[in-house]
Amino acid sequence: xxxxxxxxxxxxxxxxxxxxxxxxxxxxxxxxxxxxxxxxxxxxxxxxxxxxxxxxxxxxxxxxxxxxxxxxxxxxxxxxxxxxxxxxxxxxxxxxxxxxxxxxxxxxxxxxxxxxxxxxxxxxxxxxxxxxxxxxxxxxxxxxxxxxxxxxxxxxxxxxxxxxxxxxxxxxxxxxxxxxxxxxxxxxxxxxxxxxxxxxxxxxxxxxxxxxxxxxxxxxxxxxxxxxxxxxxxxxxxxxxxxxxxxxxxxxxxxxxxxxxxxxxxxxxxxxxxxxxxxxxxxxxxxxxxxxxxxxxxxxxxxxxxxxxxxxxxxxxxxxxxxxxxxxxxxxxxxxxxxxxxxxxxxxxxxxxxxxxxxxxxxxxxxxxxxxxxxxxxxxxxxxxxxxxxxxxxxxxxxxxxxxxxxxxxxxxxxxxxxxxxxxxxxxxxxxxxxxxxxxxxxxxxxxxxxxxxxxxxxxxxxxxxxxxxxxx
Numbered sequence: 001x002x003x004x005x006x007x008x009x010x011x012x013x014x015x016x017x018x019x020x021x022x023x024x025x026x027x028x029x030x031x032x033x034x035x036x037x038x039x040x041x042x043x044x045x046x047x048x049x050x051x052x053x054x055x056x057x058x059x060x061x062x063x064x065x066x067x068x069x070x071x072x073x074x075x076x077x078x079x080x081x082x083x084x085x086x087x088x089x090x091x092x093x094x095x096x097x098x099x100x101x102x103x104x105x106x107x108x109x110x111x112x113x114x115x116x117x118x119x120x121x122x123x124x125x126x127x128x129x130x131x132x133x134x135x136x137x138x139x140x141x142x143x144x145x146x147x148x149x150x151x152x153x154x155x156x157x158x159x160x161x162x163x164x165x166x167x168x169x170x171x172x173x174x175x176x177x178x179x180x181x182x183x184x185x186x187x188x189x190x191x192x193x194x195x196x197x198x199x200x201x202x203x204x205x206x207x208x209x210x211x212x213x214x215x216x217x218x219x220x221x222x223x224x225x226x227x228x229x230x231x232x233x234x235x236x237x238x239x240x241x242x243x244x245x246x247x248x249x250x251x252x253x254x255x256x257x258x259x260x261x262x263x264x265x266x267x268x269x270x271x272x273x274x275x276x277x278x279x280x281x282x283x284x285x286x287x288x289x290x291x292x293x294x295x296x297x298x299x300x301x302x303x304x305x306x307x308x309x310x311x312x313x314x315x316x317x318x319x320x321x322x323x324x325x326x327x328x329x330x331x332x333x334x335x336x337x338x339x340x341x342x343x344x345x346x347x348x349x350x351x352x353x354x355x356x357x358x359x360x361x362x363x364x365x366x367x368x369x370x371x372x373x374x375x376x377x378x379x380x381x382x383x384x385x386x387x388x389x390x391x392x393x394x395x396x397x398x399x400x401x402x403x404x405x406x407x408x409x410x411x412x413x414x415x416x417x418x419x420x421x422x423x424x425x426x427x428x429x430x431x432x433x434x435x436x437x438x439x440x441x442x443x444x445x446x447x448x449x450x451x452x453x454x455x456x457x458x459x460x461x462x463x464x465x466x467x468x469x470x471x472x473x
Contacts, residue, residue: 012077210249225316
């Protein structure tokens with residue numbers, strides 16, 4: 001494997017694919033199926049060229065090239081981070097042993113399942129965002145949408161390579177299945193619930209790329225610690241690309257909040273809907289929804305599967321090597337807050353090994369708080385008293401100890417009637433969604449932008465905002 005990427009092969013790669021003719025033929029047989037999926041389920045809006053970055057190396061510096069690309073001609077490929085020949089397993093019962101270059105037979109099924117679940121999320125988000133190009137607020141934003149989409153497609157390739165290369169006939173069948181499931185399909189939906197939700201407007205897209213792609217960051221971070229070295233190196237490079245997706249979400253919400261604040265100041269009213277802005281309470285409702293749906297992706301707070309994955313060395317903790325414990329967790333404990341039958345919260349001590357999902361969720365929540373602080377600083381700068389907040393982790397949950405309970409954003413446990421009477425204050429209503437969609441009118445003129453969002457402070461790769469990021473068909 002080299003740091004540079006071979007674009008001479010039919011499938012770009014840095015894994016010396018041509019040296020394994022059987023694997024190369026199998027992946028080249030999957031490639032047209034991927035292209036058919038992209039044609040059917042990828043972006044609806046046709047373009048002549050999009051200013052995209054394409055990976056040319058997996059090294060630390062100068063790893064991407066920027067140029068206008070006809071999207072169907074984008075060169076999706078297989079890129080793994082550089083191998084550390086001295087890498088050892090950092091946790092679990094195999095700690096200290098050399099990292100695995102092949103799949104141990106006893107862990108084959110579990111590793112395959114982890115790869116399939118991760119792989120299933122990648123095309124799902126492309127499917128969810130299929131129509132967004134038709135209502136892009138600017139050419140800059142349209143370009144970012146396409147960048148996210150093509151890289152999610154490449155992340156699918158990353159998981160498909162592992163399935164083909166290391167899991168034989170079953171792996172090839174699972175790779176086929178990744179193209180047969182579709183987001184929101186009643187018959188063959190995507191595996192995880194958040195990836196079957198509709199992304200019908202750009203505020204939802206910004207929230208998705210902030211909250212749900214951030215979940216992806218943490219899931220990839222745990223797989224990067226894996227004792228299975230090809231999976232670790234695959235996820236390490238995926239994280240490099242994933243950073244841009246979260247940037248789109250972070251700065252996207254920044255710009256919505258900034259524009260809404262400016263309209264409030266300009267017209268001296270919180271009622272900015274008639275002025276073409278998104279009211280602050282609707283922004284908060286979108287935060288509440290996308291945050292809590294993303295929390296469900298972490299699974300139940302207690303998990304024997306997660307404990308088994310950790311002990312086996314398949315999936316570690318976020319930044320495992322920086323932890324200051326024994327990396328086995330056999331004697332450690334943590335506390336879990338859970339709803340009690342009397343409508344209060346109770347604390348239960350659990351073995352840390354069973355609460356790994358809770359540990360990862362805690363890292364994620366702390367990261368999400370940084371966005372809230374950013375958006376509240378915009379409020380402060382505009383001299384507005386409103387403050388955004390993350391709801392309680394028990395709010396609006398379908399997975400875990402709070403599922404089946406009605407928890408308000410401040411953490412109060414209420415009955416069904418109270419919840420139904422007040423949930424319109426906390427979650428987007430059909431009227432809220434219809435209003436936001438009414439603002440979604442495309443702006444395809446260079447240097448222009450929709451009324452509900454502020455322009456970015458900087459362009460892409462040093463280009464100005466009014467650069468022609470997309471050549472429309």
